[in-house]
Structures are given as C-alpha cells and as structure tokens.
Amino acid sequence: MDIQPKLHIAMFPWLAYGHTAPFLELSKFLAQMGHRVSYISTPKNITRLLKFPSESSPNLFFVELPLPHVQGLPPGIESTADLPIQKVPYLKKAYDKLQGPLAEFLKTSSVDWIIHDFIPYWIPPLAAQLSINSTCFIIVGASSVAFFGPPDKLIAGERQRPEDFTVVPEWIDYPSNVAFKQHEMANHQKCEDRDNPDFFRWGSAIQGCQVVTLRSCPELEPEPLNLLSKILQKPVVPVGLLPPPVPSPDGVDDGDETWVALKKWMDGKKLKSVFFVALGTEVTLSSELSRELASGIEKSGLPFLWVVKNHPFIEGEMSQDILLPGFEERVSDRGLVFRGWAPQMKILAHPSIGGFLTHCGWSSTIEALSLGLPLILFSGASADMGLIARLLHEKRVGLEIERNEVDGSFTSDTVAKVIRVVMVEKEGEPIRANAWAMKEICGNIELGKKHLTQFSRYLENYKSITQSNKWS
Template sequence: MMCALADLHNPIVHWFRNHPSPPSAIVSDMFVGWTHHLARHLGIRRYAFFPSGAFAISFIYSLWREMPQRENYGDDNEMVGFPRVPSSPFYPWWQLSPVFRSYVKGDPNSEFIRDSFLANGSSYGLVFNSFGGLEGAYLEYLKKELGNDRVWSIGPVLPSDDVGPNERGRSSSTSISEILSWLDTCQDHSVVYVCFGSQAVLTNKQMKELALGLEQSGVKFILAVKGATKGHVEEDYGSIPLGFEDRVAGRGLVIKGWAPQVLILRHRAVCAFLTHCGWNSTLESIVAGTPMLAWPMSADQFINASLLVDQLDVAIRVCEGAETVLDSNDLAQHLAKITSEKWTKRRARAVALGKAAMDAITEGGSSFNELGDIVMHLSEKCTT
C-alpha cells in the first residue's frame, strides 16, 4: 500500500501546477513519507503527522536509520535497542516492526519504504497525537536528534463522546443505551472492559482461555468481540465459547462488533481496561483515568506497553504477542489484582495523567498552544 500510493505523485504535481490557488504546505501521514520529496519538488513545506506516540516513533526512526542486524539470524529473541533513546528500551527481534523485519537490502520496495520513513524525519515539521505530560522526554529527544524545534504535540485527539456505530461505519449487537444502563447498575470501579481494537481478531484458542479466565475471576466485565473478517478462517477465529454468555449473564456483557469505547472507559463503574495497547486505545484510557492490563500484539504496541508499564506504571503486562494464548488461570490472577491497594494507587496515577491530558487540550494548555503555533506556520506563504 505504501508503495502503491506513490503513484499519486505525478497526478498531484499536475493538479498543483494547474490549480489557481495551490496549497502552501502538505500535512500527511507517516506512511506516505514520499510526500516530503513531493513537497520539495513543489517548493512547499511538508509536515509529517504521526498517529503513533513520540516514544514509538523515536524507536522506529532509529530502526530505519541504524538498520540493526541480528548476530544470530535464527534467534528471534535476540535483543535490539538504542541507548540514545531515553530509557534505553530493548526489545526481542520478533517484537520489532514487521515492516522493518521484512526489509530486503536492494529490493526496490524495501528501499522505497526505508526512504519514506527517513523522509519523515527530514520533513519541515513533525506533529504528534500526544502531549508533553505523557511523552515530553521523547518529544525533546526528537527535537535534539532532528536539530530543530519543529516538533509539535497537539493531543490527545479523541472522538466525540456521542459518536455511535452509524457514524463510525460499523454495526453492533448492543445499543449504547443498553450498555450504559447495564454499567449504571454496577458499583464504582468494579467492571473490567476487554477490547483489542478494530484490527485484532483472537483465535478460538485465545478466545476460549480469555472467556474461561473472565468466568473464573468472578469480576464484572464488558467483552467486545470482533468476529472473523476477510483473511481469517471463520472456523478458527473470533468464536465465543458455547454457553459462555448464558453462564455469565448478569455479571458480564458481551458486545459483538463496535463498542462505544470512550463512553465505556469514562464510566464510573469501569476500573480496568484489558487492551492491545494501540495508540488510540491508550490515549482514550489515559484520558478516562483508567489503568490498563496490557496485551500488546504487534507494531508499536510493544513500545506503548513499555511506556505504560515500565515508565508510567499505569498498567501491568499480562501477555505479549498476537498468537500467544493467555492462560485462563493467569488471567484470573491478574484480574484479582484490580481490587488491590497497588491497583488503587495505579488508578490514582492514571487519573492524574488523565487530568494532565485534559489540561493540555484546554485553552492555554500545551497542546492547545502548539496547535495554534502550527496554524501560524501553515498560514505563512513561504517555501521549504
């Protein structure tokens, strides 16, 4: 997809050259880094927007710049790290970006993708869906590495509270009113919300152990289930164990399809979020002041989990990997911790971080001001 989108280069140049009032800048996603070269060709500025966090991008940028290689080619657990990045994170090879791991030196597509990621760092400015109170050290690191201060954090950028499945383009087995009515019957901080985002689909083995762990734990929960989609074998993915919903009736609510995640996380009854640690889910949980049970599966999720667990202590790590099966007994033990004093302290840290997030996007806050600064830059009629 990244390579295919580059075919838009010439049509965009043609449109630009024939437009009576062409743009003075390009703001584009991190996966179309080639638009940096397009902007230079057109004599305008390019701003790279990152839906991922600054910590993750600091690491990913270092990957493509330094191109580390395994000493033992067959060892997927060989550790890779970059001491210059704050906190000096190290990860096993199998947890690195799959796009990076698939790189083949000299292959035209691989070289194009590497150049695109490096071009992000060469762009006029970098814009992050994050905020200083969350990732200040990494925002400053990127400024130092890139040699300029044109690194802005404008987040958290969140969906509206009242956005429903029709607006999001997905169906749901349960209405928003039913979900909120059920939550209203629950005590404060008594419900665990379980959801793995819009992309991940659990195998039936994973689903079986997850359901059994929830059942054994005795906690109240909401489980959002994504069924098998194109590319998944329906018999092997996304199936809820037979009889599970009946056995947990009243204590557990199963949502098939889209779930109003923002509303759920912000409800007083929710005390924890079992999540894949995608950046959008991470920010939504932080804003809600809800601590997390981390099960990173791919891409930047392992790095996000490190931030949440090892640095901020607003989460605990319960599992890792898209194919790993979380044992039901282990899950039940993890869920038992959400009533502990440590979890109460973890929730207090999450609430404080949520307040910092809202302060950042409130008038006069850091993200509010940085967004204003970007607008000033974009309004300038100037070239690269």
C-alpha cells in the same frame, strides 16, 4: 467581505482508522483556526469518518481519490481494518499508486503545506518539486519515535532480525525499558511490503520532510521529545495528545440502539466495577489465544463488557465464534459480549467502567487515560503497540499481561491475576491512583489547545518554501 484562509493545508493519512481519525481531529482544529484544509483519502475511508459526529467547519473539505486496484488486494477493500495482516502489503502498493492523482490535486490547488503520514515516503520530494512545505505527522508518541531512531539507520536497515528490536538502542539517553518482544516484531513483519519496508518508508519520510509532527506533549514525554530533535536533525513540533471530547454519560442518542442497549446494561452495575475489553479494529488473535483470554476474563470473577469485532478475515477465511463453548451463558450474570462496532469513548466515560483491557493502540490509551482509567495492557503485537505497553507499564498507569517472548502465548491465570490487581486488589492502588492523576495531562483540553495553537502558528510563520501570494 469574505476572510481569506490563512493557509491551504492538505492532509494525507495512511488507510487505517488509527491514522485517519487523528488526522481528522488535527484537520478540524486547523480549519477552526482559519486555514483551508483539504482532507484527502479514499471514498470509503471518508464515508466511514463522516458517519461519526464532528464539529463542522466551512474551511474543511474532503477530497476523494479512488484507490487503484492491485493484484492481491480483495476488491472494494480500502482499509487495514478489513484485511488480515498478511494482505496489508497489497494495500500499501495500491496506496503508493495514489502518487499520480495526489500530484494532480496539489498542482492545481495552491497548497501551502501538506501534512502526511510516514507510509507515503514519496511525498517530501514531490512536495519540494511543487514548492510545497511538508511535515510528517507521526500519530504515535515520542517514546516510540525515539526507539526507532535516526532516519539514516532506518533507511540502511541496520536492524533486520526481530531480536534486533528487543533491546533498548544505544541512542536512548534516559532510563527506559521500552523495547519490543520478539513475537511482536515477527508478527509485524507479516504486513511489510518487501519492496519498500516500513522502516525504509519511515526513515525516508522523516528525512525528506522539513518538520516532524507527532501526537505527544512534553508534559507526558519530556525526555523522548528532548532527544528527538537531536536524532532526527530537524524541528520536532508536538501537537498534543488530541484527546476526544468527553461525552455526557447520561446522554442517549436518538436512534442509536446500540448505545441505548449498552448503557442500560452498564447502568445496572456499581460505580467503577466493570472492566471494558476492546482490542481495536485490526488485532486478530488465533482461536487458541482468544479462548485463553476469554478463560482469564472468566476466572477474574469481575463484571466486564467485551466488544468483539466482526472481522471478515482470519487467515483468508470468514471468522468464526472464537469464544469458549458456553462462555456467554456462564458469565451472563456479570458479563456482556457485544459483537460489532460500539461507541468506545461513550463506554469508557460511563461511571460503571473502572478499567480498560486494551491492545495498547495510542488512540485507545489516550482515550482511557483522559478519563483516569487504569489499564490492563495486552499488546496487540503489531505496529508500536508493544512499545506503548512497555511505556505505560513503566509509568505505572497500567499492568502488562505477561506473554512468551518468542511466540506471544500467555496463560488464563496470568490474565485473571492482572485484571484483579488493576481493578480491585490492594496491590493495584498505586496504579489506579497514577491513572487517575494522568487525567490532568491526557484529559486537559486547554493544554491540548495550547499545543495545537502553537503548531498552527508554527505553520503560519514558517517561510522556507511557502509562496507568499497564493491567495491573492
């Protein structure tokens, strides 16, 4: 006899890899817990996710909704990773047009819960109309959510200027230095849909849903989590950090020529001697800043592996080589520059890697800390990456590269100094020790399962709107 699924749960992430991937990890777990899960996204995003190995489940289904066209969005683009930041507003407008197709799916699919991102602020009223429970899954940590504050203040737009976000807000009731730099907020405003700004979307999505879910845990962020239920005025349920499984450093995938080549290079380096450099799928630096970063990496004198993305757009033009002339030749004895996609978690898990120069995306930092790696914090200057940089610097698991508050500039000497402190200098020993100790939280698979199981049970026991006989 077939066992009927406990619940039918729809998942609807924003069209960015930093969102689609954690939504997928949560989907896989819920499917393993016996729920029917419909993961809804656009065709190219689903195809991209399915390229990566994942645990299959008979309860996990992928639902493709073609992305409507809007003027200003280049044809065939379905992800922020393929756009310059100033084109992202058009992607948001196209995404909003999925409301109709999504509603048709929900009407005909006996969904009990929809777990949605904050960008589709229109989901909670739609879900309520269809007697479906909704929870906004925020894929960042509690400290960032606490900084943004009460939904009504976000909807009202009480903070407008970039400098309004450079101070710790008055509702933070615990010691904290987590705030934005002016250049980070100025940069983020480039991706705003002026008709529906991100803070309006964020506030509306949180205010309208019944439960807020976020990628955090009380072991890492106890004070922010305690505060959140007060300022959001609704249940806040953490799902844990969703750490990825640690790959075997000795494993070689058949046919994965990229990994074979990278592993061979790393195998020739000493234990924990190499720092890994990766700035995510969306961060785009000017040629000037990229060369300053390269100069600092060179001046550090330490072995490194730098993955440089092949980004198709910089200010609307095809990207060009942004490294210093002759850079690769000068560092060829100790450094490797790799262009294109590379298996980040496999690289981080290799024994030769001793530190991570990161853009401070939440997923990347969790991956590194799950392995106990200290962080060289270089804020990507978009989304909440600046807040994450301050948080991790505050926790002393990494050291932030200082940048000019207004224009985000920095010097190569500063870059080199921070790299050396984090990697080899005596001054950095506490940072390396703190990062290693963080494995017990960020890399604790059993702790992660505990929080995920509690979340699954919360959904099962929630009675507000769920219809009791949908599967009868």
